[in-house]
Amino acid sequence: MSFYPDAFSLKGKVALVTGASYGIGFALASALAEAGATIAFNDINEDFLAQGLAAYEAAGIKAHGYLCDVTDEPAVQKMVAQIEREVGTVDILVNNAGIIKRVPMHEMAASEFRQVIDIDLTAPFILAKAVIPAMIAKGGGKIINICSMMSELGRETVSAYAAAKGGLKMLTRNIASEYGAHNIQCNGIGPGYIETPQTAPLRTPGHPFNSFILAKTPANRWGRTEDLKGPAVFLASSASDFVNGHVLYVDGGILAYIGKQP
């Protein structure tokens, strides 16, 4: 096998991308499909699932869609078993589904905090637990957890999200540690500030956060979901077989930069 492009090929692989009807998940799944993977994805909302299937079809991708709440362990185990029957064993898991609640911590209800932790941290555990046994039996696999700037930094109003994404970084490292011997590589992608529905409230014209982020980003722009495609294919492919427990930040340089002088 020549190194390039074979090492980056995902031909014959099955990828499960959670929460991938649109946004970052859709872009990641599309990239994996373009590299040859067969795509399975889920959504918690039937209408969004249908819209996602139509969007994949419009992009020339035959994706397999499943209605599933990633926090519901029995439902996740049932979905993974259905994927194994209908598509094949999951070779690549991308834990993308996630939410954020922007509330000052002292005003946040514990139930809101728990909901963010449940979706952004407990669910990646549930999904990884569901796919790892078959990956071990198959001789290996890839798990990619979608982390965040908040895996490294805090800011006002995102306490639950930062706690979850910080935990997700350590869950990534622990899965890498516990299953590396089974040829399972678990890594993270830490997107910077990306133009998606999740950040739309921060990008309204004149919103002070918009100029703030541009001043904190050496690239002087918001990220686009396309910026995440190459890192995803790399971490899903055999080109990264000796990369394990790493979080690849795709942030335009935010974490390296003190910020533009006012």
Ligand code: NAP
């Ligand atoms: P988004 O536009 O809000 O999409 C999130 C997706 O997750 C939606 O498809 C949503 O489905 C799904 N989802 C939420 N809860 C779910 C559940 N319980 N079960 C199944 N699916 C569920 O978010 P995004 O901006 O694309 O972000 C995707 C991931 O990247 C998240 O983990 C986010 O934390 C992370 N991230 C985003 C940015 C950014 O700047 N956008 C930066 C760093 C990291 P519904 O639409 O049906 O609710």
Ligand code: GCO
């Ligand atoms: C926020 C944003 C961020 C991004 C992303 C940054 O309110 O600060 O939503 O959290 O979503 O996680 O990496």
